[in-house]
Amino acid sequence: MTGAMTGAHRTVDAVWKLESAKIIAGLTRMVRDVGLAEELAQDALVAALEQWPAAGVPDNPGAWLMAVAKRRAVDHIRRSQRLERKHEQLAHELERRPEPEQDDVLRLMFISCHPVLPTEARVALTLRLLGGLTAAEIARAFLGREGEIAQRIAAAKRTLAEERVSFDLPERSELAERLSSVLEVIYLIFNEGYSATSGDDLMRPELCLEALRLGRLLAELAPDEAEVHGLVALMEIQASRSAARIGPAGGIVRLDEQNRGRWDRLLIRRGFTAMLRAREIGGPPGPYVLQAAIAVCHAQARTADDTDWARIAGLYEALARLLPTSVVRLNWAVALGRARGPEAGLALVDSLAADPSLRDYHLLPGVRGDLLARLGRNEEARLEFARAASLTGNVTERAFLLRRADEIEVDGAPGTMLGDAAQDFLGRDGLTAETVRSYGQTLRRLRLALGDRMPLESLTADDVARVFATSWGGAAAKTWNRHRSAVRSFGAWASLDGLDAGLDRRAETRPRTEPIGPAELEALWSRPGLPLRELVLWRLLHESGAGVTAVLALNVEDLDLDDRRARSGDAWVSWRSQTARLLPRLVAGRARGPLFLSDRRPSPARAPQPADLCPETGRRRLSYPRAEHLFKQATRSLDPAGDGFTLRRLRPRP
Amino acid sequence: MRYLMMTKASDSVPDESLFTEMSRFTEELASAGVLLATGGLEPGGVRVTSSGGEISVTDGPFAEAKEAVAGFALVEVRSREEAIELARRFRKITGDGESILQQVFGP
Numbered sequence: 207m208t209g210a211m212t213g214a215h216r217t218v219d220a221v222w223k224l225e226s227a228k229i230i231a232g233l234t235r236m237v238r239d240v241g242l243a244e245e246l247a248q249d250a251l252v253a254a255l256e257q258w259p260a261a262g263v264p265d266n267p268g269a270w271l272m273a274v275a276k277r278r279a280v281d282h283i284r285r286s287q288r289l290e291r292k293h294e295q296l297a298h299e300l301e302r303r304p305e306p307e308q309d310d311v312l313r314l315m316f317i318s319c320h321p322v323l324p325t326e327a328r329v330a331l332t333l334r335l336l337g338g339l340t341a342a343e344i345a346r347a348f349l350g351r352e353g354e355i356a357q358r359i360a361a362a363k364r365t366l367a368e369e370r371v372s373f374d375l376p377e378r379s380e381l382a383e384r385l386s387s388v389l390e391v392i393y394l395i396f397n398e399g400y401s402a403t404s405g406d407d408l409m410r411p412e413l414c415l416e417a418l419r420l421g422r423l424l425a426e427l428a429p430d431e432a433e434v435h436g437l438v439a440l441m442e443i444q445a446s447r448s449a450a451r452i453g454p455a456g457g458i459v460r461l462d463e464q465n466r467g468r469w470d471r472l473l474i475r476r477g478f479t480a481m482l483r484a485r486e487i488g489g490p491p492g493p494y495v496l497q498a499a500i501a502v503c504h505a506q507a508r509t510a511d512d513t514d515w516a517r518i519a520g521l522y523e524a525l526a527r528l529l530p531t532s533v534v535r536l537n538w539a540v541a542l543g544r545a546r547g548p549e550a551g552l553a554l555v556d557s558l559a560a561d562p563s564l565r566d567y568h569l570l571p572g573v574r575g576d577l578l579a580r581l582g583r584n585e586e587a588r589l590e591f592a593r594a595a596s597l598t599g600n601v602t603e604r605a606f607l608l609r610r611a612d613e614i615e616v617d618g619a620p621g622t623m624l625g626d627a628a629q630d631f632l633g634r635d636g637l638t639a640e641t642v643r644s645y646g647q648t649l650r651r652l653r654l655a656l657g658d659r660m661p662l663e664s665l666t667a668d669d670v671a672r673v674f675a676t677s678w679g680g681a682a683a684k685t686w687n688r689h690r691s692a693v694r695s696f697g698a699w700a701s702l703d704g705l706d707a708g709l710d711r712r713a714e715t716r717p718r719t720e721p722i723g724p725a726e727l728e729a730l731w732s733r734p735g736l737p738l739r740e741l742v743l744w745r746l747l748h749e750s751g752a753g754v755t756a757v758l759a760l761n762v763e764d765l766d767l768d769d770r771r772a773r774s775g776d777a778w779v780s781w782r783s784q785t786a787r788l789l790p791r792l793v794a795g796r797a798r799g800p801l802f803l804s805d806r807r808p809s810p811a812r813a814p815q816p817a818d819l820c821p822e823t824g825r826r827r828l829s830y831p832r833a834e835h836l837f838k839q840a841t842r843s844l845d846p847a848g849d850g851f852t853l854r855r856l857r858p859r860p
Numbered sequence: 861m862r863y864l865m866m867t868k869a870s871d872s873v874p875d876e877s878l879f880t881e882m883s884r885f886t887e888e889l890a891s892a893g894v895l896l897a898t899g900g901l902e903p904g905g906v907r908v909t910s911s912g913g914e915i916s917v918t919d920g921p922f923a924e925a926k927e928a929v930a931g932f933a934l935v936e937v938r939s940r941e942e943a944i945e946l947a948r949r950f951r952k953i954t955g956d957g958e959s960i961l962q963q964v965f966g967p
């Protein structure tokens with residue numbers, strides 16, 4: 207369903223979300239095929255959308271939907287000749303007019319979270335079948351594409367059918383494993399809502415609510431499982447902090463700085479109740495009960511200083527024995543740092559630093575920065591916060607980490623910093639407003655991710671590649687390439703060679719290399735006042751059809767003006783009369799060195815290769831990004847798309 | 861989002877079947893994770909008024925008893941429509957009368 211729903215449709219949608227799990231679960235028990243059950247339920251939804259807006263919502267909408275779905279089921283099976291056995295079974299079921307069974311929804315949960323499915327498929331299928339969400343809603347919540355989600359759900363249903371996954375409840379022997387898969391999926395949904403791993407929002411409350419409802423429902427369906435109540439307690443208490451966790455400016459507020467008066471007492475109380483139920487069941491505490499116990503400790507502390515860190519550190523130690531993951535040990539280090547001082551915490555953190563699974567995990571440098579700051583090791587702390595900021599994909603969290611980096615005072619004056627360089631780059635003369643705007647977007651993201659105070663000399667292609675992956679990894683090729691060319695231009699200007707080394711150009715669907723049309727070319731050639739260098743370059747590219755790199759690599763000593771050709775690497779570049787007429791003026795008596803020179807001398811810090819330096823003028827070879835930029839500027843008015851042409855499109859028509 | 865559903869007092873006398881149906885309904889909502897809190901309210905109650913810095917406390921019952929809230933349910937729902945649907949089902953069980961739904965902001 208799209209955003210433009212009518213009131214009646216919204217009502218149907220609300221009813222559907224309340225009823226769909228029960229309907230799909232009941233149908234699955236009858237037809238023993240979750241995919242078919244979902245299709246039949248969808249048929250019933252379509253019927254509701256057709257009839258309810260005029261006839262009104264029936265008294266018992268769940269029963270109405272179920273009745274329609276059942277009728278469709280019979281129709282479907284009558285049409286299908288090969289499903290003789292199922293036909294009998296279904297007829298039998300319908301004869302008995304069975305009440306929906308309490309366990310049906312639980313069975314559906316076990317199926318949606320079945321281990322034969324990959325994790326993302328379990329998440330999507332659970333939201334779809336148990337939460338009644340559309341593929342579009344799931345895509346929106348996970349910032350994915352609707353088509354992708356729909357395919358994922360279809361593939362999951364296919365897998366379940368192919369693997370003949372049973373609708374029976376798991377055997378006792380596999381119950382623990384199957385249950386932990388369900389808990390994992392619910393907690394994944396919750397966490398995606400609670401600490402959105404990507405995008406501009408810090409939280410997506412609708413996902414938290416969905417997970418809470420699934421957890422609460424599961425606690426009713428499987429009341430004897432301590433871990434289920436543990437998960438519910440954990441989610442209730444974490445959700446209780448939602449309002450206090452976001453500051454007035456939209457930034458994240460650390461647990462110890464939160465206004466505890468804004469914690470939701472109702473949810474805390476529900477969390478405590480769930481925790482009591484888990485304790486009553488007894489047994490050795492599992493990972494969710496332990497995490498819930500930690501959450502309870504925080505919820506019980508009236509102020510941050512009241513927190514029982516020693517107990518929390520003990521709980522994390524127990525948790526680390528069950529789940530020896532790097533993330534758990536990192537949290538243990540935080541607790542230890544509070545209970546026994548920053549040095550104890552730092553020792554544990556440093557033992558994790560070599561763990562490859564934590565290499566790109568922003569919380570490691572974040573925690574390390576915090577401990578270092580408390581030890582007064584400010585310079586190290588600041589770099590760790592900046593690194594943490596560059597690793598997170600969440601805009602709000604990044605802003606928080608950058609603020610922490612900025613709050614730390616550091617002695618000494620560093621060299622040119624990214625922020626200043628970016629401003630200088632954009633403030634140069636001769637840039638159109640459009641270019642400034644476009645480049646500005648790219649540089650703003652770089653500055654946000656890496657910090658304005660990042661020394662330019664330590665900026666690496668890896669840093670840039672990481673920012674690109676988190677910011678535009680999923681963007682359209684055209685967007686990616688636009689930002690990429692901004693970085694290339696900035697790199698060329700700042701003499702940071704290879705700044706774009708980690709950024710592959712992406713293939714755009716629109717052909718960008720179609721040669722420029724004759725009318726546009728004519729307009730270009732006849733334009734008065736074109737600089738000689740540009741004119742020669744463009745004419746040469748057009749007449750020779752050679753690659754731009756090859757042409758820019760030409761040296762004066764390679765030119766054979768009489769034969770109208772030159773050697774560039776392994777290839778020959780040859781030209782015709784228009785270029786031949788202009789070339790001698792550009793060579794202007796030079797005997798050697800790059801044919802096309804840049805306007806400026808290179809900065810002493812970044813000396814180019816000797817082969818790229820003119821021995822007579824001291825100027826460097828014209829770079830591809832610069833040449834490209836100038837051509838785009840010059841042809842913007844000719845390009846119907848308004849972007850300007852690329853040099854490649856100067857090739858003659860075949 | 862949360863909605864508070866307040867139900868006004870009515871003249872009808874609840875019978876056994878209404879109680880059974882109602883408790884099944886609230887149980888179902890609680891186990892679905894929708895109902896956060898619910899309760900009935902004493903008739904009348906105490907009225908605390910402030911006027912010009914003066915606080916006055918009056919014991920009920922009050923004249924406008926029909927307008928008084930007799931029970932409440934706090935529900936956590938995905939949408940306004942979902943809250944309305946729940947109220948609709950509630951009213952179907954209780955028969956003639958009136959409930960007010962208001963979104964709860966905060967905490």
